Amino acid sequence: MALTVSVIGIGYLGSVHAACMADLGHTVIAVDVDAEKIAALAGGHSPIYEPGLDELLARVLPTGRLTFTTELADAAAADVHFICVGTPQREGEPAADVSAVFAVGEGLAPYLRGDALVVGKSTVPVGTAAALRARMQQRAPEGVSVRLAWNPEFLQEGHAITDTVSPNRFVYGVDPRTRDADVALLDEVYAVPLSAGMPRIVTDYATAELVKVAANAFLATKISFINAMSEVCEAAGGDVVALADAIGADERIGRAFLGAGVGFGGGCLPKDIRAFMARAGELGADQALTFLREVDAINFRRRSRMVDLAREELGGSLRDRRVTVLGAAFKPDSDDVRDSPALDVAQACRSAGAKVVVHDPKAVGTARAAHPLLECTEDLEAALRGAEIVLLLTAWRQYRDMDPGWAVTLVETPTVVDGRNALDVGSWRAAGWRYRALGRPTI
Ligand code: UDX
Numbered sequence: 001m002a003l004t005v006s007v008i009g010i011g012y013l014g015s016v017h018a019a020c021m022a023d024l025g026h027t028v029i030a031v032d033v034d035a036e037k038i039a040a041l042a043g044g045h046s047p048i049y050e051p052g053l054d055e056l057l058a059r060v061l062p063t064g065r066l067t068f069t070t071e072l073a074d075a076a077a078a079d080v081h082f083i084c085v086g087t088p089q090r091e092g093e094p095a096a097d098v099s100a101v102f103a104v105g106e107g108l109a110p111y112l113r114g115d116a117l118v119v120g121k122s123t124v125p126v127g128t129a130a131a132l133r134a135r136m137q138q139r140a141p142e143g144v145s146v147r148l149a150w151n152p153e154f155l156q157e158g159h160a161i162t163d164t165v166s167p168n169r170f171v172y173g174v175d176p177r178t179r180d181a182d183v184a185l186l187d188e189v190y191a192v193p194l195s196a197g198m199p200r201i202v203t204d205y206a207t208a209e210l211v212k213v214a215a216n217a218f219l220a221t222k223i224s225f226i227n228a229m230s231e232v233c234e235a236a237g238g239d240v241v242a243l244a245d246a247i248g249a250d251e252r253i254g255r256a257f258l259g260a261g262v263g264f265g266g267g268c269l270p271k272d273i274r275a276f277m278a279r280a281g282e283l284g285a286d287q288a289l290t291f292l293r294e295v296d297a298i299n300f301r302r303r304s305r306m307v308d309l310a311r312e313e314l315g316g317s318l319r320d321r322r323v324t325v326l327g328a329a330f331k332p333d334s335d336d337v338r339d340s341p342a343l344d345v346a347q348a349c350r351s352a353g354a355k356v357v358v359h360d361p362k363a364v365g366t367a368r369a370a371h372p373l374l375e376c377t378e379d380l381e382a383a384l385r386g387a388e389i390v391l392l393l394t395a396w397r398q399y400r401d402m403d404p405g406w407a408v409t410l411v412e413t414p415t416v417v418d419g420r421n422a423l424d425v426g427s428w429r430a431a432g433w434r435y436r437a438l439g440r441p442t443i
Contacts, residue, residue, distance in 0.1 A: 173208020
């Protein structure tokens with residue numbers, strides 16, 4: 001049955017969730033405090049770059065099932081309210097800032113109907129759901145008992161639409177007192193993917209909250225593991241890519257997320273592992289997660305190693321050297337530059353005196369906003385022209401497909417450092433390039 005749902009917080013998660021819910025047939029009221037963002041989306045323009053989102057908006061907006069507002073009161077009619085606001089890292093602290101989750105919950109509480117279900121999707125420290133429910137209850141209308149569930153999202157930017165409508169599992173963290181009714185309502189929301197056989201796990205609030213951070217901690221650990229192997233390969237003259245292929249062939253290990261390079265960034269993995277450590281400390285379980293400090297440290301070392309490698313290739317100094325950085329986004333198919341390894345390396349080269357030009361096919365706007373002093377362009381030819389070294393730091397298809405024979409005619413010195421192990425070594429070398437990579441032998 002089609003429901004009326006509200007989606008509160010229209011960022012990387014919420015905008016995709018709102019459009020997907022409307023596409024599943026529900027009537028969606030999307031709420032955000034940012035009037036500019038709301039106006040853009042209502043006009044069919046996604047304020048973020050996510051493949052397929054503009055097309056999805058073009059499909060659902062004419063149905064009238066997706067409307068946008070800046071007023072929480074307009075969400076009052078919804079059967080289900082999704083909280084999708086961000087939980088960034090607190091300024092100067094490892095812990096997550098959950099103030100937006102509480103602000104939205106408390107703002108929504110006075111408008112709640114007794115039969116409505118509030119569903120948290122934001123990534124939060126364990127214990128937030130229980131605290132939120134208690135705080136909402138204090139502000140709910142007389143006679144209304146607040147119903148709250150936690151239903152973490154697992155979407156990866158760049159694949160967000162597929163990951164929203166067909167994640168590899170749904171997790172419902174529910175209140176035992178209203179368990180059956182809450183599960184039934186969530187099943188109605190996700191009736192289409194569930195009917196396709198998508199598994200769902202019903203659990204308590206704490207486990208559901210932990211599932212999300214545990215999954216991200218595991219992924220971050222896997223990436224840092226292979227990057228640690230990369231360091232050992234560099235010391236021993238081994239090849240981390242062959243090593244990843246070989247260990248990844250064991251299905252207990254798996255090849256996914258064994259991509260060695262400049263490491264992980266983005267709005268989730270880095271801040272989630274730090275917030276997880278901070279929360280474990282509050283709970284007296286800090287020892288259990290001290291290994292994540294090492295995961296974070298390995299990740300950062302890859303960025304500085306990349307700068308060192310560039311300096312080494314340029315004869316010991318970056319001062320006044322022309323460095324081209326390919327990629328600004330933290331990963332391909334996204335314009336998100338939050339904690340982007342690429343921008344970090346670009347900035348570090350610039351601070352060391354290099355003349356840096358950053359190219360990205362989609363993230364030039366966000367990169368300029370984050371680092372106004374960095375020179376950024378969408379023109380690949382202009383970015384490559386005159387380069388004394390090229391650093392590939394985001395594995396966009398455009399770079400992987402680039403003809404090295406064309407690129408070699410543009411640069412001053414044909415040296416490429418492949419920070420994502422994304423290029424075909426043979427064809428780049430055959431075209432005359434000196435090819436360096438993290439964790440691979442120099443030939
Ligand atoms: C992540 C989780 O994958 C997702 O389930 C969760 O909901 C949100 O956080 P996302 O941040 O979109 O998703 O990106 P992801 O694809 O996980 O990549 C994270 C970072 O790790 C990127 O910077 C990427 O370049 C890097 N990465 C990924 C590697 O360095 N090596 C790999 O093998 C894979």
